[in-house]
Amino acid sequence: MLFGNQDVLAGGCDSPVRSGWAVGGAPFVQTRGEGPYAYDESGTRYIDYIMAYGPLLFGHTHPALLGNLDELAVGGVVWGSTHPEEVRLAQRVRTHLPSMERLRFVTSGTEAVMSAIRVARAYTQRPLILKFAGNYHGHFDLALLDAGASAHTADAARSGIPAGVTADVAVARYNDLASVDELLHGRERDLAAIIVEPIVGNMGYVTPVAHFLEGLRERADTHGALLIFDEVITWLRFGLRGAQGRAGVTPDLTAIGKIMGGGFPIAAFGGRADVMRVLAPEGGTFTGGTHAGNPFCVAMAHRVLDLVEAHPEYYPYMEMLGTRLADGIASIFARRDLPYAVVAHESIVDFKFRPGPPARNYDDARAADRQKYAAYYHAMRSHKILLPPSQNEVMFVSTAHTVDDIDDTLEAMERSLDVIGD
Ligand SMILES: Cc1ncc(COP(=O)(O)O)c(C=O)c1O
DSSP states (O other): OOOSOTTTSGGGSSSGGGGTTTTOSSOOOEEEEETTEEEETTOOEEEESOGGGTTOTTOSOOHHHHTTGGGGGTTOSOOSSOOHHHHHHHHHHHHHOTTOSEEEEESSHHHHHHHHHHHHHHHHTOOEEEEETTOOOOSSGGGGTTOSTTOOOOSHHHHTOOHHHHTTEEEEOTTOHHHHHHHHTTTGGGEEEEEEOSSBOSSSOBOOOTTHHHHHHHHHHHTTOEEEEEOTTTTBTTBTTHHHHHHTOOOSEEEEOGGGGTTSOOEEEEEOHHHHTTBTTTSSBOOOOTTTTOHHHHHHHHHHHHHHHHOTTHHHHHHHHHHHHHHHHHHHHHHTTOOEEEEEETTEEEEEEEEBSOOOSHHHHHTSOHHHHHHHHHHHHHTTEEOOSSTTSOEEOOTTOOHHHHHHHHHHHHHHHHHHOO
């Protein structure tokens, strides 16, 4: 099947989910975004719940972020020297995430997690990484094994990931400490780190069951390994203290990204000062980047923090919208006698075409009816609602969405279910 312009753009896209392969049909081609809306080539307006897969907590065009952008560029946008504003940004991040005693800026979530893992291996002098099926940590080699989101590496031979990498990764079931113990049995002394999304947004929305994160913390400690939280989605989505603030479990290292740049590419990794000391020039472990900590993206990240700090009311507003959407979907299902669970957590809303309670792991999430989601996606699109073109993704509500947007979405859902059938 052809996606978009494959003649020049490989696969017709820069990130496979955008090709629409998981739902079939023509990909959505966007020409503009404004507030909570996406516009296609004909100028038609859609209520957007993709929100760039997370970064757009404030919608597409918040004036406090995108106003006077040239002010941020008067002194140049990338310098190749260290500067005071990156230090100030690091201090601000640490104020909100005290576990990040030392940190370093990079340009993407992928780089942030990849770097945290290298630091963990260097610090522990061990090779093994334990990760979870259905979590997504970016597109570097080891992260892709049984990853969620739209990463598919089932065919290892064709994936470009060498067997040498696979040998040092164990993939456990989320929310299943027994599977962690089973995989680690006999390899405890090889374990460098456990990496986890403390709240998962990449196999649909999945929350940790009671004691799961505590159990990972205990195991990391017992085996002399580190615990890494991937908060690339969750930091700022769940407030200034992120998922770690909510969970009450402190990781050794954390990766953050997405929302922090207000739509521009900046991310960070960091954690315990004694661990981060392995990084050059203090230690022997290298990470770096031409655009890392560039003054333009750093200034944008300051704008994001200014906005979040000045507007505590944004979170309850998004929660009100998310609850209205989730309750509305749940009552549509109830009226139609459909056995699907709706999960909502503040600005994230999700459901699967799968009977029973909410998914707890990737086996559950994979059991959902993909064809039905594809039909639903296209029916909603015909009613000008833009959902993520993959059931592994979630709906993101932003500060720009309105009650009317939510009500229009619910009306479109009724009409879509009428067409696709129950
Ligand atoms: C939890 C998580 N970690 C890491 C990444 C990778 O971030 P990026 O796409 O900025 O490389 C993503 C991207 O979706 C993510 O959701």
